[in-house]
Amino acid sequence: MNIASIIENHADDRVAIIDGEERVTYGELRAWAASIRQLLTERGIGPDDRVAVPAGNEPAFVAATLGALGVGARVIPMKPTNPLPELDRKLASIRPQLILVGEDAAWMHEHADGITAPMVDLRTVPRTAETSPDIVERDAGDIAIMMLTSGVSGDAKVAMLSHANLAWAQAAVCEDSPDGLGPDDVALAVLPFSHIFGLNVILLALLRQGGRVVLQRRFDVADSLDLCRRHGITVLGGAPPMWRQWSIVDSATDAFSTVRIAASGAAALPVSVFEDMQERHGITIEEGYGLTETSPIVTSSRGDAKAGSVGRAADGIEMLLVEDDGLPVDVGDAGEIVVRGPGIFEGYFDDTEATEAVLTPDGWFWTGDVGVLDEDGRLYIVDRIKDIIIVSGFNVYPAEVENVLLEHPDVRGAVVVGTIHLDTGEAVVAHVSGDVDTDELDRHARANLSRYKCPTAYHLVDELPVAPTGKKIRRELR
Amino acid sequence: MTSTLPDFTFETAPDLPGSERVSRYGLSAVRRLVHKLWDLTIEGQENVPSEGPAILCPNHLSFCDSVFVPVSLRRRVWAIGKGEYMDDWKTKHLFPAFGMIPVDRSGGEAAQAALDTAARVLDGGHLFMIYPEGTRSRSGNLHKARTGAARLSVRCDAPIIPVGHEGTLDVQPPDQFVMKPGLPVTVRFGEPMHIRDFGDPDDPRTIRPFADAVMFEIAQLSGQKYVHTYAGAEDEETVEPKVATPVVSVPPGRARSPKLTAAAS
Numbered sequence: 001m002n003i004a005s006i007i008e009n010h011a012d013d014r015v016a017i018i019d020g021e022e023r024v025t026y027g028e029l030r031a032w033a034a035s036i037r038q039l040l041t042e043r044g045i046g047p048d049d050r051v052a053v054p055a056g057n058e059p060a061f062v063a064a065t066l067g068a069l070g071v072g073a074r075v076i077p078m079k080p081t082n083p084l085p086e087l088d089r090k091l092a093s094i095r096p097q098l099i100l101v102g103e104d105a106a107w108m109h110e111h112a113d114g115i116t117a118p119m120v121d122l123r124t125v126p127r128t129a130e131t132s133p134d135i136v137e138r139d140a141g142d143i144a145i146m147m148l149t150s151g152v153s154g155d156a157k158v159a160m161l162s163h164a165n166l167a168w169a170q171a172a173v174c175e176d177s178p179d180g181l182g183p184d185d186v187a188l189a190v191l192p193f194s195h196i197f198g199l200n201v202i203l204l205a206l207l208r209q210g211g212r213v214v215l216q217r218r219f220d221v222a223d224s225l226d227l228c229r230r231h232g233i234t235v236l237g238g239a240p241p242m243w244r245q246w247s248i249v250d251s252a253t254d255a256f257s258t259v260r261i262a263a264s265g266a267a268a269l270p271v272s273v274f275e276d277m278q279e280r281h282g283i284t285i286e287e288g289y290g291l292t293e294t295s296p297i298v299t300s301s302r303g304d305a306k307a308g309s310v311g312r313a314a315d316g317i318e319m320l321l322v323e324d325d326g327l328p329v330d331v332g333d334a335g336e337i338v339v340r341g342p343g344i345f346e347g348y349f350d351d352t353e354a355t356e357a358v359l360t361p362d363g364w365f366w367t368g369d370v371g372v373l374d375e376d377g378r379l380y381i382v383d384r385i386k387d388i389i390i391v392s393g394f395n396v397y398p399a400e401v402e403n404v405l406l407e408h409p410d411v412r413g414a415v416v417v418g419t420i421h422l423d424t425g426e427a428v429v430a431h432v433s434g435d436v437d438t439d440e441l442d443r444h445a446r447a448n449l450s451r452y453k454c455p456t457a458y459h460l461v462d463e464l465p466v467a468p469t470g471k472k473i474r475r476e477l478r
Numbered sequence: 479m480t481s482t483l484p485d486f487t488f489e490t491a492p493d494l495p496g497s498e499r500v501s502r503y504g505l506s507a508v509r510r511l512v513h514k515l516w517d518l519t520i521e522g523q524e525n526v527p528s529e530g531p532a533i534l535c536p537n538h539l540s541f542c543d544s545v546f547v548p549v550s551l552r553r554r555v556w557a558i559g560k561g562e563y564m565d566d567w568k569t570k571h572l573f574p575a576f577g578m579i580p581v582d583r584s585g586g587e588a589a590q591a592a593l594d595t596a597a598r599v600l601d602g603g604h605l606f607m608i609y610p611e612g613t614r615s616r617s618g619n620l621h622k623a624r625t626g627a628a629r630l631s632v633r634c635d636a637p638i639i640p641v642g643h644e645g646t647l648d649v650q651p652p653d654q655f656v657m658k659p660g661l662p663v664t665v666r667f668g669e670p671m672h673i674r675d676f677g678d679p680d681d682p683r684t685i686r687p688f689a690d691a692v693m694f695e696i697a698q699l700s701g702q703k704y705v706h707t708y709a710g711a712e713d714e715e716t717v718e719p720k721v722a723t724p725v726v727s728v729p730p731g732r733a734r735s736p737k738l739t740a741a742a743s
Contacts, residue, residue, distance in 0.1 A: 330624050330625045332625045333624075357731060360729055364726050366729055372682040373682065380682055451694070
């Protein structure tokens with residue numbers, strides 16, 4: 001198998017990608033990917049070599065990824081913009097044999113002296129080649145994609161996903177049901193392809209089906225709505241900050257009139273956003289749960305969305321909530337989410353210790369997330385296990401405290417972390433943005449939280465550390 | 479605060495577990511005996527509603543907790559007890575006659591039946607007592623709550639009354655059959671706690687914070703140190719129903735309990 005083959009059987013003249021005024025058909029995309037294969041072969045790149053692709057959501061990224069996969073290489077999608085120290089750290093961790101640089105990452109050529117791996121400007125690669133090597137056959141467990149994890153927990157790693165991992169997750173969202181992706185679907189690809197949701201669930205899954213992918217390189221709420229209207233978007237995938245913006249736009253209902261699948265992932269979707277989208281635009285957002293390490297499908301709410309829940313375990317996924325000793329939690333209790341299934345990654349690149357810390361030999365992946373199941377098997381995410389604050393032995397989930405603080409009308413944003421405390425072990429500290437009287441906020445907290453959960457200190461800040469996906473980067477405040 | 483025998487109203491409930499006659503006269507005798515033999519101090523009795531359902535959640539240190547807490551109440555109370563009492567000739571008739579609801583510790587449908595009975599007690603507007611730790615604490619610490627009480631609270635829309643007591647461990651240490659007379663015992667009832675004050679009762683994420691908050695209040699009432707691990711992982715007295723235990727292997731460096739890790743791997 002080779003997931004580079006997903007576009008091979010679609011009609012030549014069928015449109016695969018729309019980028020502004022440019023349209024790339026499946027025939028053209030195949031030729032472009034073949035040209036990349038030819039280039040890589042000439043450069044001596046073959047099976048298991050590592051090819052980094054720093055690029056935006058641009059057509060060349062798609063051709064480069066499929067081309068590199070086609071020669072059996074491992075592809076590392078990268079954001080087009082990285083601060084130099086971060087770029088250097090990432091390249092040092094993946095040690096690519098070659099870098100295929102997209103248009104949006106062209107600035108990297110000016111930094112060429114600091115990069116040891118050879119770089120190829122994708123703008124210079126011809127879109128067709130007279131001859132090209134065939135797509136290389138790979139084993140199911142061979143690595144296809146190496147994803148740089150977001151590093152929200154403070155320890156960025158490189159997750160290795162096999163051809164079988166990715167193919168399974170694609171099939172999971174494309175199964176033959178009215179709710180699955182199909183050839184007539186048109187997806188807005190605004191989630192970055194350097195994120196597993198944007199890459200595998202939106203881009204690759206839809207290409208597998210022969211659907212049409214409309215690219216948006218940077219999120220802009222007005223532009224995204226224009227694209228929806230213009231192209232009749234049927235599949236809209238977004239991160240919570242995007243959904244928040246879509247939910248508050250008044251004149252967008254016509255833009256969403258063709259949307260039949262609305263999916264949210266990457267971070268917890270606020271219930272208020274779910275409800276606003278339903279009430280204002282008649283759109284039910286289906287929230288799923290997954291991680292880079294799970295390709296990313298773990299749960300799905302498809303056709304059965306409920307506010308606050310990320311849905312039920314996808315077919316083929318075993319999911320349990322456990323104590324840290326591996327025993328299942330009480331009925332209705334919170335526990336760490338552990339999963340096993342065909343999408344579970346092969347491990348972290350070059351980091352056996354990190355792999356063994358989360359992946360057991362019999363295939364259970366310990367996600368580091370705490371969740372709760374309701375009586376119908378629906379999962380609710382509570383928090384990251386690493387973020388739990390222990391006050392006098394009692395667990396405090398930062399998200400619960402943050403939600404209470406956010407209920408105060410003057411609070412714009414809140415991030416809660418733990419700090420060392422001599423008497424109680426740890427204490428709760430709140431970082432808050434907004435025009436807030438901290439004494440009044442403290443009274444609000446004490447009226448709505450158990451005493452041990454109340455912050456012992458409040459810090460007013462202008463901006464809170466929040467990733468573009470909406471995830472709170474708590475380590476920056478510890 | 480009182481050390482005198484509180485007024486008592488016997489609530490008739492012929493459809494619920496227990497013998498009406500044994501409960502009425504037996505409980506009356508036990509109450510008088512306890513107040514005569516021990517220096518019992520009761521605090522916060524006004525926090526227990528004089529009518530309507532409520533779930534009493536005491537800390538659990540000694541077998542005699544099941545004596546001192548009920549006799550501190552002005553109302554009849556039903557309680558869950560481990561199913562093994564039904565296998566012992568000394569207890570198999572007496573305890574159910576007093577209204578004990580036996581729970582099958584193997585879990586599953588049998589355990590669910592006990593919780594269903596508890597729900598009937600609450601739905602009938604009565605008091606129900608359950609030890610949230612699920613078993614006696616052998617360490618003396620207050621341990622993490624099982625979720626049964628919190629779930630019953632949601633199911634029956636009944637408040638939880640946290641209860642903290644001191645002195646029962648001296649009266650009857652573990653494995654002692656006889657209760658030592660003359661010692662002081664204090665039972666403190668906290669204010670009623672409603673799950674709606676801790677979040678959306680329909681959101682399953684509210685259960686654990688509610689259960690933890692109950693333990694926090696019990697710790698204030700009992701003066702115990704709280705530890706966020708289950709009581710009795712090693713002993714055999716767990717009375718809260720447990721689900722079956724499919725084993726998930728544990729990555730190195732995660733488990734806190736070497737014994738359980740060994741069992742799981």
